Amino acid sequence: xxxxxxxxxxxxxxxxxxxxxxxxxxxKCVICHGEVIKVTDVKEEVVxxxxxxxxxxxxxVCKTCGERYYDRRTMQFLEEVEGKLNKxxxxxxxxxxxxxxxxxxx
Ligand SMILES: [Zn+2]
Numbered sequence: 001x002x003x004x005x006x007x008x009x010x011x012x013x014x015x016x017x018x019x020x021x022x023x024x025x026x027x028k029c030v031i032c033h034g035e036v037i038k039v040t041d042v043k044e045e046v047v048x049x050x051x052x053x054x055x056x057x058x059x060x061v062c063k064t065c066g067e068r069y070y071d072r073r074t075m076q077f078l079e080e081v082e083g084k085l086n087k088x089x090x091x092x093x094x095x096x097x098x099x100x101x102x103x104x105x106x
Contacts, residue, residue, distance in 0.1 A: 013071050014039065014058070027060070034064030042068065044078060048085045052098050055081055 018039065027037045040061040043054035055078060060069040070078075085092070 013073055014060070016071075029062040029065060029067055031067045032062065032065040034062050036063040037061065037069070038063060046078070046082050046085065048082075050098075053085055053092065054095075 028035055029037060037060045039058055041056060041058055042061060044057050046053045046055055057074055057077070059071075059074055061067070062069075084090075
């Protein structure tokens, strides 16, 4: 995935993108064309077996539609963590349960 900017500019990293933002080359969301895209702390959900693991990351998020923009480094990081989690539970802390609601009578 890449970070799309207006004028056909494509940022490859978060750092590159924040430079564009500072230079006021306005980024537009490719989904809704919203112009408010801010680097935000989010929790990326990864499913490992029966568990859901939240990985905290910082990514540009469209404030209008919520679309997240991942740069190459973030994608690599998530893939690395995912690979690690499939082998070991090291670095994980249980913070809650994932529950499924089942309608009665089904
Ligand atoms: Zn959007």
